[in-house]
């Protein structure tokens with residue numbers, strides 16, 4: 439993903455509207471691109487800050503820390519999802535190989 443695309447997705451990410459591969463590509467990009475991460479960080483602070491002013495609940499003002507742990511958590515989900523998928527595919531492959539051996 440290029441910076442231009444990543445930057446255009448920041449608002450959607452902040453509204454939790456990104457899904458699947460698009461979200462994955464976005465997260466991978468901002469993790470490796472400091473200028474896009476900074477842009478996301480600023481918008482995240484603004485979005486959360488405004489929400490915090492609206493709600494009566496106490497607000498955690500460590501927004502940068504919040505964003506960082508949010509990204510880490512989401513990346514963790516993606517990685518876990520991938521390894522489950524890989525394990526399933528491996529089992530299917532083993533199963534098909536076994537069927538082939540039995541049939542031949």
Ligand SMILES: [Zn+2]
Nearest residue numbers: 441444471474
């Ligand atoms: Zn970038």
